[in-house]
Amino acid sequence: MSALAAERVLRRRGLRVSTARRLVLEALHAADEPVSAEVIAGGLAGRFPRSDLASVYRNLETLERVGLVRHLHLGHGPGRYAPAEDAPPDYLVCEDCGTLVAVPAGTLDAARDAVRAATGFVASFAHVPLTGTCAGCAGCAGT
Amino acid sequence: MSALAAERVLRRRGLRVSTARRLVLEALHAADEPVSAEVIAGGLAGRFPRSDLASVYRNLETLERVGLVRHLHLGHGPGRYAPAEDAPPDYLVCEDCGTLVAVPAGTLDAARDAVRAATGFVASFAHVPLTGTCAGCAGCAGT
DNA sequence: ATACTTGCAAATGATTTGCCAGTGT
DNA sequence: ACACTGGCAAATCATTTGCAAGTAT
Numbered sequence: 001m002s003a004l005a006a007e008r009v010l011r012r013r014g015l016r017v018s019t020a021r022r023l024v025l026e027a028l029h030a031a032d033e034p035v036s037a038e039v040i041a042g043g044l045a046g047r048f049p050r051s052d053l054a055s056v057y058r059n060l061e062t063l064e065r066v067g068l069v070r071h072l073h074l075g076h077g078p079g080r081y082a083p084a085e086d087a088p089p090d091y092l093v094c095e096d097c098g099t100l101v102a103v104p105a106g107t108l109d110a111a112r113d114a115v116r117a118a119t120g121f122v123a124s125f126a127h128v129p130l131t132g133t134c135a136g137c138a139g140c141a142g143t
Numbered sequence: 144m145s146a147l148a149a150e151r152v153l154r155r156r157g158l159r160v161s162t163a164r165r166l167v168l169e170a171l172h173a174a175d176e177p178v179s180a181e182v183i184a185g186g187l188a189g190r191f192p193r194s195d196l197a198s199v200y201r202n203l204e205t206l207e208r209v210g211l212v213r214h215l216h217l218g219h220g221p222g223r224y225a226p227a228e229d230a231p232p233d234y235l236v237c238e239d240c241g242t243l244v245a246v247p248a249g250t251l252d253a254a255r256d257a258v259r260a261a262t263g264f265v266a267s268f269a270h271v272p273l274t275g276t277c278a279g280c281a282g283c284a285g286t
Numbered sequence: 287a288t289a290c291t292t293g294c295a296a297a298t299g300a301t302t303t304g305c306c307a308g309t310g311t
Numbered sequence: 312a313c314a315c316t317g318g319c320a321a322a323t324c325a326t327t328t329g330c331a332a333g334t335a336t
Binding site: 073075092094095101103107108110111112114115118119120121122123124127128130131132133134135138 | 281
């Protein structure tokens with residue numbers, strides 16, 4: 001989604017397009033994987049002016065509420081945030097090595113169908129990604 | 144697993160069978176779904192003597208390390224703990240209503256296979272359960 | 287008797303909230 | 312101008328850690 005479209009979404013809801021919000025969105029788009037509020041506030045390694053952590057949290061929440069951002073819980077550690085996209089990747093997190101594997105949308109459809117058929121439950125991997133053991137760690141038994 | 148078997152596991156590791164540990168295990172077995180450390184420390188609604196929260200956390204960690212307890216993250220809120228069993232249920236958490244659905248081990252095997260075939264990733268639903276929308280909430284569109 | 291354990295308090299990490307000044311519309 | 316926002320500090324929630332006293336073996 002373009003920056004302009006994002007601004008339109010905010011305005012449509014009577015929300016303001018502030019510098020801080022623009023920076024949060026830019027930071028999320030500049031990152032190549034979901035990042036923590038702390039990282040965003042810190043200025044993504046200096047590429048952006050740093051802003052207040054509390055404001056970043058408030059803005060992430062606002063942006064998520066209007067559908068511009070999604071946040072996910074990758075096991076332990078702080079929550080991570082990513083821009084909401086049309087076909088966001090599903091994530092798989094390795095519990096051994098922490099590797100985050102993004103798989104294109106659709107890859108897990110079969111799994112979703114199997115779960116739905118068995119339980120009537122519609123699984124979503126958007127908020128809490130699938131965890132397990134990646135191919136690498138499964139192969140060479142960890143310590 | 145019987146209380147006696149659990150004690151044997153602890154002794155075999157050179158760990159002590161203390162009152163506090165016995166109480167934590169009893170409380171977990173008395174609960175019918177995973178509970179938080181806070182709830183365990185609080186004495187499971189008065190059915191058990193309350194103990195110190197820090198000790199409960201320490202004991203849960205110890206008991207998990209020796210394989211007597213497992214802990215899972217159910218989206219938001221504190222981590223929850225359950226006794227480790229031979230064939231523990233997989234859990235499905237509804238992100239709308241919070242409902243926790245336990246499905247017998249094996250139910251999600253098809254999903255696991257689909258994920259493995261597509262990505263080489265071995266999914267585990269033990270630590271971070273599958274989240275999504277339960278049949279009820281999927282039906283009557285939420286607010 | 288000797289280590290492992292506990293309880294209590296204080297520290298930490300993540301996130302939220304109160305409040306007043308700042309700024310977008 | 313007015314109400315939404317931002318910054319800063321303090322509060323909260325979950326969990327961890329330090330330490331002296333307690334207890335299982």
